[in-house]
Amino acid sequence: MMNQRIRRLAGLARIRGFEEDRAAAALAARTRTRDEAQHAHMHAERRLENSGFPPEMDTVTFRAVVAARAAATSAFTSALLTFKDAEAARETAREQWRHARTRTRIAQKLVDKQRSQEEHEQLAREQKAIDEIAARMRTTQGGRAQERKGRDEWQTA
Numbered sequence: 001m002m003n004q005r006i007r008r009l010a011g012l013a014r015i016r017g018f019e020e021d022r023a024a025a026a027l028a029a030r031t032r033t034r035d036e037a038q039h040a041h042m043h044a045e046r047r048l049e050n051s052g053f054p055p056e057m058d059t060v061t062f063r064a065v066v067a068a069r070a071a072a073t074s075a076f077t078s079a080l081l082t083f084k085d086a087e088a089a090r091e092t093a094r095e096q097w098r099h100a101r102t103r104t105r106i107a108q109k110l111v112d113k114q115r116s117q118e119e120h121e122q123l124a125r126e127q128k129a130i131d132e133i134a135a136r137m138r139t140t141q142g143g144r145a146q147e148r149k150g151r152d153e154w155q156t157a
Contacts, residue, residue: 006114013107020104023097030093034086041079048072 051072053065 003118006111006118009107009111009114013104013111016100016104016107020097020100023093023100027090027093027097030086030090034083034090037079037083037086041076041083044072044076044079048076 048069051065051069054061057065
């Protein structure tokens with residue numbers, strides 16, 4: 001019965017380990033997505049910084065520069081929002097991984113505790129058997145000693 005309990009707990013620990021692995025993979029994917037979004041954000045920021053006004057320009061050039069800056073600003077804002085969303089998703093994935101990791105550790109501790117308890121019980125059963133054998137041997141040897149003592153007394157009398 002004890003082995004069944006250990007097997008069930010070990011199965012649970014394996015499942016928890018799989019969940020932890022899945023959560024770690026999701027965290028890694030979210031981290032990659034966040035890093036890509038951060039790179040895109042920094043690139044958009046550099047483009048916006050480099051889209052300045054030339055010293056001399058006509059009306060058509062002015063309008064083109066304003067449109068380019070508006071597009072760069074829009075791309076920067078979009079990249080910033082994407083980065084923030086990716087960062088939030090990464091934090092959620094990190095919390096899920098931490099939770100899965102905690103559950104895995106708890107399940108493994110239960111397995112270890114159950115194994116330790118089973119080992120302790122097995123050692124107690126073995127010790128009880130050894131004690132019973134020793135008690136029988138003392139009883140048997142004590143009885144023989146009594147017989148010898150009684151025989152010795154009878155022969156001397």
